[in-house]
Amino acid sequence: MKKSWLIAACVAGMFSAASQAQTLTKSGELDSDSWKKSVHGKMTEVMVLGTPHISSYGEKLNRNHLSGVLDRLAQFKPTIITIEALSGEQCEFLRVNALTHPDVHKDYCWDPAPAQKAIGLGLQEALLEIQTTLKKWEQHPEIKPSPEQRRRLVAVFLAANDRASALVQWLRLDAQERRASDGIDPSMLKFLNRESPVSNENYEVGAVLAARLGLERVYATDDHTSDEITDRAGPKFGEALQDMWSKIDIPEKKESLAVEAKLNSPQDVLNLYRFYNKPDTLRAFVAADFGGGLKHATPELFGRQYVAWWETRNLRMVANIRTAFGNYPGAKVLVIVGNSHKPYFDTYLNLMHEVKVLDPMKLLK
Numbered sequence: 001m002k003k004s005w006l007i008a009a010c011v012a013g014m015f016s017a018a019s020q021a022q023t024l025t026k027s028g029e030l031d032s033d034s035w036k037k038s039v040h041g042k043m044t045e046v047m048v049l050g051t052p053h054i055s056s057y058g059e060k061l062n063r064n065h066l067s068g069v070l071d072r073l074a075q076f077k078p079t080i081i082t083i084e085a086l087s088g089e090q091c092e093f094l095r096v097n098a099l100t101h102p103d104v105h106k107d108y109c110w111d112p113a114p115a116q117k118a119i120g121l122g123l124q125e126a127l128l129e130i131q132t133t134l135k136k137w138e139q140h141p142e143i144k145p146s147p148e149q150r151r152r153l154v155a156v157f158l159a160a161n162d163r164a165s166a167l168v169q170w171l172r173l174d175a176q177e178r179r180a181s182d183g184i185d186p187s188m189l190k191f192l193n194r195e196s197p198v199s200n201e202n203y204e205v206g207a208v209l210a211a212r213l214g215l216e217r218v219y220a221t222d223d224h225t226s227d228e229i230t231d232r233a234g235p236k237f238g239e240a241l242q243d244m245w246s247k248i249d250i251p252e253k254k255e256s257l258a259v260e261a262k263l264n265s266p267q268d269v270l271n272l273y274r275f276y277n278k279p280d281t282l283r284a285f286v287a288a289d290f291g292g293g294l295k296h297a298t299p300e301l302f303g304r305q306y307v308a309w310w311e312t313r314n315l316r317m318v319a320n321i322r323t324a325f326g327n328y329p330g331a332k333v334l335v336i337v338g339n340s341h342k343p344y345f346d347t348y349l350n351l352m353h354e355v356k357v358l359d360p361m362k363l364l365k
Contacts, residue, residue: 035353042330043356046321046349047076050277050339051201052260061263063199066208068266069273072363073209078334080325083206084341085220088112092123094224099262103230104224108309115158119183126160134216142342147177154192155183157217164207164218167192171211206336221320221335226312233305240302244292258299274364276339286343314344321345322352329354 024204025031036043054061086094091109094101116122121129133153137145145153150169157166170178170192178193180186194203206218230237259275262268275281290310296303317337323329335345349358 024123030351032351032353036356039354044325044329044331044333044352044354045356045358046325046333046335047078047358047360047363048335048337048342048345048349049073049205049273050282050342051205051336052272052276053201053338055198055200055220057199057260057263061198061199063204063267065266066199066204066262067268068270069205069364070209070212072270073205073334074212075256075332075363076332076358077213078209078332080219080328080331080333081215082219082221082321082324082333082335082337083164083202083204084222084337085164085202085318086222086224088123088127090223090225091161101225101227103228103339108222108224110158110161110163112161114185115155115161116191118185119155119159121156121159123160126156129156129166130160130162130217137216147173148182149308151177151179151184155185158185158188162217162220163191164202164220167194167203167207167215168215168217169212171208172214172216201336207326209334219321219324221317221324223313223316223320225258226309226316229305229309229312233302234300236298236300237302237305239301240296240298241306242302244296244306245289248288248292250284252281253288256281270364274361277342277360277364279361282339282343285340289340311344314341315348317341318345318348321349 025204086108091112093104094109098105116126119126129152132236133149133156137143150173154166154169154173157163157169166188180189184192202218210216210218256275259272263272290307293303293306293310321333322334325333335349337345346357349355
């Protein structure tokens with residue numbers, strides 16, 4: 001049976017069309033600016049931080065040198081942080097549907113089985129416990145969670161295949177309380193203690209900042225179900241993309257190599273983030289990559305199929321982000337995502353009726 005409020009909403013929508021005419025342009029498109037003027041209460045502020053995937057720098061990037069970037073982002077004081085990672089639910093979907101989504105689970109997901117065995121919870125049970133626990137903590141902020149409760153939540157997040165949020169809880173523990181107990185699989189200590197010298201922005205920026213600001217989690221909002229488009233494109237698709245990318249010759253490409261060659265201090269890493277969030281940089285790379293895809297000539301129009309995949313992925317990721325803050329109108333949301341996504345995210349998020357998109361360059365200057 002349909003929810004009664006949903007039926008009522010559909011009926012109300014039919015009768016309110018005339019009264020909302022001022023929110024549409026003459027061509028019938030939504031005029032998002034006019035909607036924003038009538039929002040009751042604080043606007044939801046969303047800041048999209050474009051990031052290089054810092055794992056590609058290996059040991060060349062010292063994670064301590066991210067301190068300058070973290071200090072700037074902390075000034076925004078986000079109440080919700082999203083990252084470019086697949087959720088445990090989507091990883092399970094991709095695992096179960098491996099025939100129609102070949103290799104995606106293997107390429108982008110962890111195996112949560114050891115963590116689930118250690119605590120005796122499956123994915124759905126873990127997700128339900130996370131929801132229940134965080135709701136209780138949110139409703140009773142005067143009660144400080146005990147170390148045992150935080151360690152339990154670390155273990156539950158690991159069982160839910162949400163390693164970044166597990167790290168948030170781990171970092172919120174006092175150093176002497178960080179040990180493999182209360183359901184934490186000892187094999188996870190290497191990850192939780194960040195023993196690998198290779199950094200990842202989901203952990204070293206997203207999780208570290210969340211813990212620093214007293215948040216309980218981050219939100220995984222990546223989506224690779226759109227990979228079905230590239231999977232259907234055919235065996236020559238990859239070859240066509242390599243040909244397209246080999247023809248990209250823009251000054252910003254050479255400039256990026258120069259910026260990435262110097263990562264020896266917090267100031268150098270701050271400069272890296274400034275470069276990848278500059279509007280001029282973003283415009284140049286999008287025009288060369290996806291603009292190049294639109295113009296790339298093959299009988300199969302592989303370049304346009306590439307753009308279709310990219311647009312679909314971004315739309316689904318933004319939908320996941322909208323879901324993350326959907327129950328928190330007026331929140332301050334920091335979105336951490338690969339820099340090529342940023343212009344699309346800014347555009348799509350700006351269409352949301354109660355969202356104000358902020359420029360991170362004002363913080364990074």
